[in-house]
Every structure is written in C-alpha cells, then in structure tokens.
Amino acid sequence: MKLRTAPFLVVLALAAGRLPAEERHLGPHVHGQATLQVSSDGPALVVALSIPGHDAVGFEHPPATTEQAQALAKARETLRVGKWLVPAGGANCTAPPAKVVADGFDVNAKPGGHADFDVTYEFTCAAPEKLDAVEVGLFAAFPALQRVVVDIVTANGATQQVLDRPMTHVTLSP
Amino acid sequence: MNLISLALKSLRQRRTGVLLTVVTIALSVFLLLGVERVRVDARRGFSSTVSGTDLVVGARSGPVNLLLYAIFHVGEATNNITWKTYEDIRAMPEVSWTVPLSLGDSHRGFRVVGTTTDFFVHYHYGAKQALSFTRGAPFADLYDAVIGAEVARQLHYTVGDSIVLAHGLGGPATALHADKPFRIKGILAPTGTPVDATIAVSLEAIEAIHVDWRGGMRLPGLEASAESTRHMDLTPTAITACLVGLKSRLSSFAVQRAINEYPDEALLAVLPGVALGELWHLIGTAENALRAVSVMVVLVGMSGMLTALLAMLNERRREMAILRAVGASARTVFALLVIESTLLTTFGAVLGCLLLFGVVAIGHDYLLANAGLVLELAPSATEWWLLAAVIVLGAFAGAIPGAIAYRRSLNDGLQVRL
Amino acid sequence: MIPYGDAPLVSCRGLQFKWPGSEAMLSMDDFAVAPGERMFLCGPSGSGKSTLLGLLSGVLRATHGEVTVLGVPFSALSASQRDHFRAEHLGYVFQQFNLLPFLSPVENVLLGCAWSPARATRAGTTQQAQRAEAVRLLDSLGLVAQLVERSRTGNLSVGQQQRVAVARALIGGPQLLIADEPTSALDADNRDAFLRLLLAECTRHGTGVVFVSHDMNLARHFDRAVSLGDRPPSQMVA
Ligand SMILES: Nc1ncnc2c1ncn2[C@@H]1O[C@H](COP(=O)(O)OP(=O)(O)O)[C@@H](O)[C@H]1O
Ligand SMILES: [Mg+2]
Ligand SMILES: [Zn+2]
Numbered sequence: 001m002k003l004r005t006a007p008f009l010v011v012l013a014l015a016a017g018r019l020p021a022e023e024r025h026l027g028p029h030v031h032g033q034a035t036l037q038v039s040s041d042g043p044a045l046v047v048a049l050s051i052p053g054h055d056a057v058g059f060e061h062p063p064a065t066t067e068q069a070q071a072l073a074k075a076r077e078t079l080r081v082g083k084w085l086v087p088a089g090g091a092n093c094t095a096p097p098a099k100v101v102a103d104g105f106d107v108n109a110k111p112g113g114h115a116d117f118d119v120t121y122e123f124t125c126a127a128p129e130k131l132d133a134v135e136v137g138l139f140a141a142f143p144a145l146q147r148v149v150v151d152i153v154t155a156n157g158a159t160q161q162v163l164d165r166p167m168t169h170v171t172l173s174p
Numbered sequence: 175m176n177l178i179s180l181a182l183k184s185l186r187q188r189r190t191g192v193l194l195t196v197v198t199i200a201l202s203v204f205l206l207l208g209v210e211r212v213r214v215d216a217r218r219g220f221s222s223t224v225s226g227t228d229l230v231v232g233a234r235s236g237p238v239n240l241l242l243y244a245i246f247h248v249g250e251a252t253n254n255i256t257w258k259t260y261e262d263i264r265a266m267p268e269v270s271w272t273v274p275l276s277l278g279d280s281h282r283g284f285r286v287v288g289t290t291t292d293f294f295v296h297y298h299y300g301a302k303q304a305l306s307f308t309r310g311a312p313f314a315d316l317y318d319a320v321i322g323a324e325v326a327r328q329l330h331y332t333v334g335d336s337i338v339l340a341h342g343l344g345g346p347a348t349a350l351h352a353d354k355p356f357r358i359k360g361i362l363a364p365t366g367t368p369v370d371a372t373i374a375v376s377l378e379a380i381e382a383i384h385v386d387w388r389g390g391m392r393l394p395g396l397e398a399s400a401e402s403t404r405h406m407d408l409t410p411t412a413i414t415a416c417l418v419g420l421k422s423r424l425s426s427f428a429v430q431r432a433i434n435e436y437p438d439e440a441l442l443a444v445l446p447g448v449a450l451g452e453l454w455h456l457i458g459t460a461e462n463a464l465r466a467v468s469v470m471v472v473l474v475g476m477s478g479m480l481t482a483l484l485a486m487l488n489e490r491r492r493e494m495a496i497l498r499a500v501g502a503s504a505r506t507v508f509a510l511l512v513i514e515s516t517l518l519t520t521f522g523a524v525l526g527c528l529l530l531f532g533v534v535a536i537g538h539d540y541l542l543a544n545a546g547l548v549l550e551l552a553p554s555a556t557e558w559w560l561l562a563a564v565i566v567l568g569a570f571a572g573a574i575p576g577a578i579a580y581r582r583s584l585n586d587g588l589q590v591r592l
Numbered sequence: 593m594i595p596y597g598d599a600p601l602v603s604c605r606g607l608q609f610k611w612p613g614s615e616a617m618l619s620m621d622d623f624a625v626a627p628g629e630r631m632f633l634c635g636p637s638g639s640g641k642s643t644l645l646g647l648l649s650g651v652l653r654a655t656h657g658e659v660t661v662l663g664v665p666f667s668a669l670s671a672s673q674r675d676h677f678r679a680e681h682l683g684y685v686f687q688q689f690n691l692l693p694f695l696s697p698v699e700n701v702l703l704g705c706a707w708s709p710a711r712a713t714r715a716g717t718t719q720q721a722q723r724a725e726a727v728r729l730l731d732s733l734g735l736v737a738q739l740v741e742r743s744r745t746g747n748l749s750v751g752q753q754q755r756v757a758v759a760r761a762l763i764g765g766p767q768l769l770i771a772d773e774p775t776s777a778l779d780a781d782n783r784d785a786f787l788r789l790l791l792a793e794c795t796r797h798g799t800g801v802v803f804v805s806h807d808m809n810l811a812r813h814f815d816r817a818v819s820l821g822d823r824p825p826s827q828m829v830a
Contacts, residue, residue, distance in 0.1 A: 041423040048427060151448055153426045157225055158447030187694035492689050498651060499686070500760065501679020501707035503672045584671075585612070587646035588684065588772075 029114045031055065032146040034138060039153040040131060040172065045093055045123040047085060047134070053104060053115035055145040060115035062107050075142075076100050079119045084137035088172075090130035093123040132173040139165045177506065181514045184493065188486060192518065195482045199522025202468075202475030203564055204529045207557050209468040211530065213461055214556070215549050219300070220454060223367045224417070224446045226298030228426050231255070231263060231433055232415035234440035237449040238456070244275055244415035245446070246368050247285040250343075251277065254412035259439045263418065266432070268425040271296050273417040276380045276410060279351070280344045281337055284325050286373045288380030288410075294320070296419055299367045300548070309333045310360030313376055316404055319356040320374040323364035333358050337373075339383060351383040354400045366548050378408035418443070472564060476571050479518055483511065483575045494583050504583045511576035512569055519568025523561050527553065599663035601625045601768055601800040602648060606657035609640075609647055618643050620657075623818070627767070630791060630801040632811045635820030641804045644820065645770050648802060649682055650674030662767055679707035683761025683799070685771040690757030693746045697735070697756045700745060701726035704760035711764035722763075729759040733789050751782045758790050765797045772804050787813055 034051040053060040056075045063069040078084070079100045087093040104115025125131055138148055148163040150170050161170055185192045224230070224245055232240040233253030242248040264272045273296050276288030287293075291312045294305050310333040313320050321331055331337070335358045341349045356375060364370055382403045420429060426445060433443035494507050534549045541547045553561070607620040618640035625631050635641050646652035647659050650666050651674075659666045662681060666674055678684075683704065691700045702722060705712040716722035730740050733755040740756075748756065754774055761769050771790075775783045791813060794801050803814065811817040 037427045039424050039426055044424055046424050151427070151445065153228075153423050153445060153447075155423070157222070158228075158426070158445035160448040160451055183694040184692075493692060495686070496690065496692060496703075498675075499649070499678075499684040500703050501675055501682075503675040505672065506707075587643070587651045588649065588686070589642050589646070 029116060032144070034142075034145055034148045036136065036138075036148055036150045036170075037153075038134065038150060038170065038172070040125075040128065040155075043125050043128050045087060045091075045125055045128070045131060045134075046120060047123070048118070048120040049079070049085075049138075050116055050118050051079075051138070051142065051145065053102075053117065055142050056117050058144060060104055060113070062105055072102070072105060075117065076102065078141050079117055082119070082121050084141040085121060086135040086137070087123060087125065088131050088133045090127060091132075092126035093131065095121045095123040098122075132171065134170045134172065135168050136163060136170055137168055139163075139168070177510055177513055178517070181510055181517055184490075184510075185514060185517065191482055191486065195479045195518055196521045196525060198478045199475045199519055199564075199568070200525035200529060202472045203523045203526025203561070204533075205471050206468045206560055206564070207526065207530050207553065208533070209464050210557055210560060211534070211549055211554070212547065213464065214554060216547055217454060217461075219366050219548050221447065221450045222300045223450065224297070225300065226296070226302050226419065227417045227446055228420040228423065229418040229430055229433070229443045230415060230446050230449070231418055231441060231443045234442045237442065237444040238453050240415065240442055240444055241446065241449040241453055243277065247277065247287075247372065251414045253440075254414055255416065255441065256412050256439060257410050259436065259441065260413055260416055262436070263416065263433060266429060268420050268422070268429050269418055270421045271419040273297065274377055274410075274413040275415045275417070276377055276412075277414040278343075279339045279341055279380070279383070281325075281339050281373050282329060283344055284322075284329075284371050284373055285343070286319075286339055286375060286380075288375055288377045288413075290377060293374060296417065297369065299365050299369070303365070305365065305369065306363045307360045308363045310358070313359050313374065313379075315357070315359070316376065316379055316382055316408075317354060317356050317400065318359035318375070318379075320360040320362060321358055322362050322370040322372050322374075324370035325373060326361045331358055331361070333361060339373075339375075341383075341387070354383045354403070364542055366542055377410050377413070381408040381410050382406075472567075475522070476519075476567055479515060479522075479568070480571050480574060483515060483518075483572065484578070487511075487575050487579060490579075491582065491586075494579055495586070495588050498583050499588050504580045507583050508573075508576040508580040511579055512572040515572025515575070516565065516569040519565050519571075522568075523564050527561070599627075600660075601627045601629065601662065602802070603660045604647075604657065605660075607647065607654050607659060608656035609643060609652065610655050611643070616640070618647075620644065625768075625800055625802060628795075628798045628800050629816065630794065630814045631803065632814035632817040633802060633804045633820060634806055634808060634811065634817060636806070639821030641820055642772055645684075645772050645802065645804060648768075649684055649770055650678050676708065679705075680711050681767045683758075683763075683766040683769045685754070685757045685761050685769070685774045687773040688750060688754070688777040690760070691745050691748075691753055693744075695745060697730065697740045697743060697745055697748065698723060698726050700756055701729060701759045701763055704763040708764070711766070715764040726759065726763060729763055729793070730756065732793060733759055734785070735759075750777045751786060754778065754786060755789070758786075758793070762793055762797065762799065766799060769794055769799050769801045769803075771801070773806070774803075775805060775807065775810065783807075783810070 029052055031052050031054045034049060034055065037048040039046050057068070057071040059068060063072050080097050082095065082098055098119045098121045101118040102115070103118065104113050136148060136150070138145055146165055150161045150163060152159050152161065152170070152172060154172050156173065163170065230240060230244055232244050233251060233255060235252055239249070243251050260272070260274055263269065271292060273289055273292045277285060279286040294312045298304055308323070310320070319337060325331065336355045337358065338355050339351045341351060356379070362369060385403055385406060418429070420426060430443045430445065433441050497507060497510070498504070531551065534551055538549060538551070541549055602623070602625040604620045604623040607623065609618045610616070633641055633644070643652065647654055648661065650661070650669070654667070661677070664677065669677060692703070695703065705715050705722065712722060715725045727737055727740060731737060735752060735755050745756070754777070757774070775786060778786060787810060791801070
C-alpha cells in the first residue's frame with residue numbers, strides 16, 4: 001500500500017504547487033482516445049484510465065441540464081464499478097470499487113478548458129502467473145470512444161498496444 | 175502399388191529436372207523462412223536491447239529521439255541533464271538505482287560513454303542478461319576504459335592497450351585528448367546490442383579530459399596534466415541521459431509522469447519497451463517490403479515448378495495412357511499429378527528448412543559478432559505455418575497440370591497422339 | 593471362368609462414335625465376340641480400329657448405340673465404373689511403349705492388377721503369389737527369370753517389352769484381351785513366335801482376344817477376321 005500511494009506524494013513534491021492539479025492528465029487530451037496504463041508486479045495489478053469528458057459524457061463543462069448531470073453521474077458510476085475491465089479469468093483478480101476523479105466538471109472549472117475522468121483500479125490477483133491478458137470493454141461502455149492507447153508494464157518489460165473500436169483484448173504476456 | 179510410391183518412382187526417373195525444381199523451391203523456402211527468422215529475431219533482439227531498465231531519462235525531445243541517442247548512440251542530444259536534476263531523480267523514493275550516461279566523445283568511430291560501474295551491474299539486455307567480461311574487469315582507475323566486443327574485434331585491442339579519445343564524434347579535423355590516454359581495463363562479451371560498439375569510462379574521466387576545455391577547444395596556457403587532474407573535483411555538471419530502475423514496476427507510470435513534469439528542467443522519461451516498439455514501427459515498413467519480396471520469390475519458385483511439371487506433361491502422355499489402360503481413372507491421373515507437385519514442394523520445403531538450419535548453425539556466431547543478431551535454431555510457430563502454406567500452395571499448383579492431364583485422358587482415349 | 597453365363601463376350605448394337613471436331617464417324621451395326629473367341633480386326637490406317645478398341649475398353653463413350661461387354665451395357669455405367677470394369681476384366685496391349693520405364697518388368701506386370709483387388713486375388717492371394725504368377729507369365733511368354741529380375745525395363749528389346757506388356761494384360765486372367773497392333777514394331781520371325789505364345793496363354797485362361805493389325809498374314813492364327821472400312825478382308829480364315 002505504501003508503494004502505491006508514494007508516487008502521488010512524489011508528484012506533489014516535484015510539482016510543488018507550480019502546476020494546477022487539474023492539468024495532471026495521464027496522457028495527451030485527444031478526443032475519441034482514452035489512455036490506459038496497466039502495470040503488474042507480483043499479485044498487484046494496477047490499471048489507470050484517463051478518458052476525455054467528450055467521450056465519456058459528451059461535454060466538457062459543468063453540467064448545465066439535468067440530463068447532463070445524469071450523464072455525469074452515470075459515467076462516474078460506470079467508472080467506479082469498473083465492470084468494463086476484466087483481467088484474465090484464471091488469474092482470479094479482485095478490486096475494490098475505484099475512486100473516480102472528474103477534472104473540469106465542477107463549477108469553478110475554467111471555461112473553455114478540457115475535462116476528463118481519471119480512475120485507478122487496484123487489483124489483487126490470487127494466481128498472477130495466469131494473468132496473461134485483460135479484456136477492455138470501454139468501447140461498449142462509451143460509444144463515442146474510438147481508440148484506447150494501452151501502455152503496459154509487466155515482468156516482461158514495457159509495451160504499448162492500441163485498441164481501435166471494437167477491439168477488447170490486451171495481451172500482457174509477450 | 176500405391177500412388178505415392180508410383181509418383182516417387184516416376185520422379186526418380188526424371189531426377190535431373192526434379193532436382194532442379196526441388197532446389198528452386200528449397201531456395202525460395204530458405205529465403206522465406208530466413209527472412210521471417212531474421213525479422214522476428216532481429217525484432218526480439220532489438221526490443222530487448224535494454225531490459226530490466228524501467229525508464230530512460232533525458233532532456234525533453236521525442237521518445238524515439240531519446241532512445242536513439244541514449245541507447246543506440248545515433249545522433250546527439252539537443253540538451254543535457256544537470257547533475258542536480260540527476261541527483262533529484264536518484265533521490266526519489268521509488269527509485270532503486272540510476273546509471274548516468276555521458277556521451278559526446280569517440281574513439282576511431284566508436285562512441286565513448288561516461289558512466290559509473292553500476293552500468294555493468296544494471297544494464298541488462300535480452301532475457302535480463304547482465305553484461306559480462308571476456309577479459310579484465312570494470313574500470314577502477316580514472317584513466318581506465320572498458321571496451322565492447324565489437325571494438326576489441328575490429329581494432330584488435332586487448333587488455334592493457336593504451337588508447338586516446340577524440341573530442342566529439344570524430345571526423346577529419348578532430349581534436350584528440352592526447353594528453354590523457356586511457357588504458358583498456360576490460361573487454362565485454364558480445365551482446366548484440368549497441369554496447370558492443372562502445373567504450374565505457376567513468377564519469378569523472380569525462381570530466382577529467384575536459385577540465386581544460388571550453389567550447390570544444392583546449393584553453394591555451396591552462397593545460398592540466400593527466401596527473402594533476404586527479405586531484406581536482408571531478409563531479410560532473412551535466413550528463414546526457416540516465417537509466418532508472420524502480421523498486422516496483424507499479425510506480426513506473428507515476429515516476430515517469432513525475433519526471434516529465436519536473437519543474438526545474440524539461441525532461442523526458444520513456445518506458446524503453448514502448449519507445450523501442452515505436453522505433454521498430456518506423457522500421458516496420460522495410461520489414462514488410464522484405465517479407466513481400468520473399469513471398470514473391472516463393473511464387474516464382476512455384477511457377478518454376480509449374481513450368482517444369484507442364485513441360486514434362488507432354489512426354490508423360492504415354493505414362494498416363496498406360497495407367498488408364500490398366501484401369502486407372504482420369505481422377506487418379508489428376509491425383510497423381512497433385513501428389514507429385516505436393517511431393518516436390520515438400521522435398522523443397524524440407525531441403526529449404528535443412529539449408530536454413532545449416533546456415534544458422536554455421537553462421538550463428540558470426541552473425542552475433544558481426545551483426546549483433548542472435549538467430550534461433552528452431553523454426554517458430556509462424557514458420558511452421560508458412561511451411562504448411564507453401565506445401566498447400568504446391569498442392570494447388572499441381573491441380574493445374576492435373577486438370578490438363580485429366581481432360582486429356584478423357585478426350586484422347588488410350589491413343590497418344592503426339 | 594466367365595461369370596456372366598453364355599452371353600457374348602462383346603456385342604455392339606447400332607454403335608456410332610464421332611470424335612469432337614471431326615466429321616469422320618465410326619459406325620458398327622452389329623459386332624460380336626463370343627467368349628474365348630479370337631478375333632482379328634483389320635482395316636486401313638484411320639479406319640477407326642483404335643477408336644473401336646477405346647469404345648470396347650470403356651475409355652470412350654459411344655455417341656449412339658450400345659457396347660455390352662460380359663453382358664454389362666456400358667451406357668449404364670459411369671466413367672469410373674467403366675474404369676473399374678476395365679481394371680477387373682480387360683487387358684490392353686499398345687503398339688509399343690507399353691511399359692513404365694521407372695518400374696521393373698515384374699512391377700510393370702503387377703500394374704495389370706493394381707486397380708482391381710478382385711483381379712489381384714485371382715492372380716494370387718498374397719503379394720508373393722502375385723509376384724510368382726507374374727514371373728510365371730513372363731516365363732511362359734519366353735522371358736527367362738534371370739533376364740526379368742536383372743534387367744531395367746528400359747534395357748529390354750522391343751520384342752521383350754511387348755511380351756512384358758502381354759503378361760501385364762493377362763495377369764489375373766481377364767476375360768478379354770485387347771491388342772492394338774502389338775506386333776507392328778516386331779520383325780517377322782519374332783512376330784509369329786510372339787503371337788503363338790500370346791494366343792497359347794489366352795487359350796489357357798479362356799481369354800477372348802480382339803487383335804488389331806494391318807498385317808493380313810497374321811489373320812490365319814485367329815478364329816475370325818473382321819475388316820473395318822473399305823478394304824475387304826481378302827485373306828480371311830475361318
Ligand atoms: N483423340 C482424337 N481426337 C479427334 N479425332 C481423333 C482422335 N483419335 C482419332 N481420331 C480420328 O478418328 C479417326 C480414326 O482414327 P483411329 O481410330 O486412330 O484409326 P486407326 O486406329 O484405324 O488408324 C481418324 O480420322 C482420326 O483422325
Ligand atoms: Mg490405330
Ligand atoms: Zn572531448
């Protein structure tokens with residue numbers, strides 16, 4: 001647990017108040033494209049997602065109508081539960097519901113800026129040696145999304161895989 | 175007598191032509207599998223140029239650019255990292271180890287890397303293989319150097335030899351650091367990575383040879399001798415790049431982000447595997463062209479076989495008529511020719527495989543030493559599929575002479591009208 | 593020997609055949625060969641002798657009319673059924689180049705029963721027995737065993753090759769032997785000896801013969817001579 005929270009402390013230490021917090025995105029903000037960072041080490045599997053508000057809810061400003069507020073709540077719930085993300089069955093991974101960070105949707109967000117969702121899932125796997133893939137059902141969950149760029153760090157090194165609609169399969173073994 | 179032994183005996187009768195066809199197919203299969211083998215193994219070798227390193231850090235540029243100058247020693251860094259920043263990175267709690275890299279000088283066309291002895295501990299390649307010494311040991315003295323296998327091979331250097339480094343990357347009017355010669359302390363075993371073509375010295379040595387230099391020139395009147403330099407403070411002010419190892423892979427992305435957002439200096443941290451993949455992607459086009467050519471060569475080989483089979487068909491009308499007379503159906507005649515072409519391609523494919531096996535077995539060490547390429551001896555799954563595809567293609571090719579002989583034996587009856 | 597009762601060995605009724613792209617038409621109103629009968633067929637070159645043999649062997653299919661062999665009408669059989677019928681009941685000898693040069697003489701003989709298990713069993717119940725039968729046939733056709741075992745097929749003389757071809761046609765005791773000018777490549781001495789041996793062997797097996805030649809001197813060895821085309825069978829011997 002210490003290891004997982006430490007990075008954020010480092011970020012804070014290095015950023016030292018110079019950068020506004022809401023500019024800390026996982027990757028570039030490209031509409032239609034989400035970024036997924038998958039890392040595994042021993043029983044731990046950490047998956048961090050950043051998805052533009054445009055693709056998750058269709059707008060990037062504080063909700064102006066009840067429909068927009070509902071869409072926002074629905075997207076938050078989808079991301080919190082994380083049903084779209086399924087690690088390989090044999091690995092037997094479980095994760096508690098995640099904390100969803102929505103940037104640029106609150107009332108004091110700067111107008112005209114971007115908005116997105118960041119969420120990190122922390123799995124613990126009973127049989128990590130069987131963790132050879134994860135299924136990413138983001139395209140089904142968010143119909144506006146076109147592409148997911150997946151960075152992967154495992155014992156086999158780092159790789160990048162790009163999922164284009166309607167792909168779902170991310171390989172973790174080389 | 176079954177059809178296969180009949181076909182085999184018939185082929186043996188025409189052995190000269192058959193041998194030529196088999197050799198043509200063997201060569202094309204050799205090329206097809208060879209290209210695939212080199213492609214896959216080069217890619218694997220390439221993508222494992224650095225393993226066990228979690229991040230490569232340099233001044234902000236593109237990931238591929240950073241990888242090219244820091245790891246492959248191609249091109250030059252546009253900017254350096256200050257020593258202070260390097261120390262900050264080193265002090266991050268997630269960081270397990272760092273290896274600084276200071277580039278810029280050369281020796282007879284080979285790059286010189288200023289680093290620490292940690293380089294020999296933490297730089298891994300392939301399947302997490304560590305560097306090893308065929309002779310000597312890591313540098314210990316200020317003026318010690320460790321050379322890669324390729325450097326030793328090409329320049330015929332051995333431990334104890336004295337070398338002079340050149341300032342910059344060499345060229346006609348290169349200034350030499352002739353006042354501070356180095357002694358070769360160790361020779362690294364071949365790795366198939368750019369390390370083979372590098373000369374490693376300590377970071378302090380890089381400082382030492384440049385104490386009396388400013389802006390690429392030796393300061394006149396301020397020369398410091400090799401000995402007097404030993405007593406100076408040789409802490410570098412800047413390095414070119416550094417390799418970073420983390421305590422846990424889980425912090426890779428966070429540390430990468432933290433370094434990329436480092437406030438005091440524009441830095442770039444890349445996951446080496448991802449950047450290597452990106453780089454390979456750029457090379458991928460050439461790879462596909464190579465593949466296309468080898469597939470084309472197989473098609474040429476196949477049409478060569480087809481030509482041979484069709485040319486032989488005429489002189490074999492008699493053979494077909496005899497088979498028909500003893501009760502073989504036209505379909506049997508068709509099958510015989512398909513079996514024949516399948517046998518020819520199978521022989522060719524087997525011969526091609528053996529040829530590749532032989533060439534790889536003989537050339538393995540040479541390729542490792544000269545091209546840094548580690549080739550597998552056993553065919554990969556893809557290669558088995560390619561082989562199967564070639565044989566199926568051969569069987570289909572046999573359907574053409576087969577169909578001609580089929581039609582002929584129905585139309586001609588038992589008469590051979592030449 | 594003949595499992596089809598007293599039916600004629602071969603009978604053709606209203607037979608017509610036309611090669612595609614050619615006006616020439618072969619017609620045979622009534623043509624019959626009795627079981628065990630030895631028939632001599634003559635006619636000028638191009639009169640359709642070989643074409644008729646192709647029809648009798650079931651390789652060609654009549655344009656009109658019917659070819660019946662051993663009581664089996666060919667029109668009722670498919671192409672592959674006719675092929676199988678030929679493998680089982682017929683032997684065929686060409687004018688020359690009868691043998692596959694990449695097989696030994698004995699293997700060439702055994703080819704005669706390679707496409708019919710029934711015929712192979714008639715030749716011998718084991719492979720060894722079949723081989724022995726092939727050697728016996730060759731021997732009775734005047735080819736000594738040593739020659740047969742040692743020689744490469746391509747090194748045999750034309751006369752020897754024709755004997756191997758006859759042995760192949762006769763192995764497994766077919767009911768009908770069809771020979772298309774098998775003697776035209778032989779010299780006169782050889783010819784008579786060859787023919788005598790051939791006919792003796794056919795008699796032994798009760799095999800009927802349709803023998804094509806334009807050498808009328810040979811007609812005397814046969815039960816009956818039939819002429820195809822305009823030239824009358826001048827030296828017919830009954
Ligand atoms: N395969 C064929 N295609 C077309 N016409 C053929 C073919 N074989 C033979 N013919 C023609 O049929 C006629 C009879 O030929 P053939 O039976 O060979 O006569 P023969 O054997 O009596 O010399 C000839 O006019 C010949 O040109
Ligand atoms: Mg003829
Ligand atoms: Zn220099």
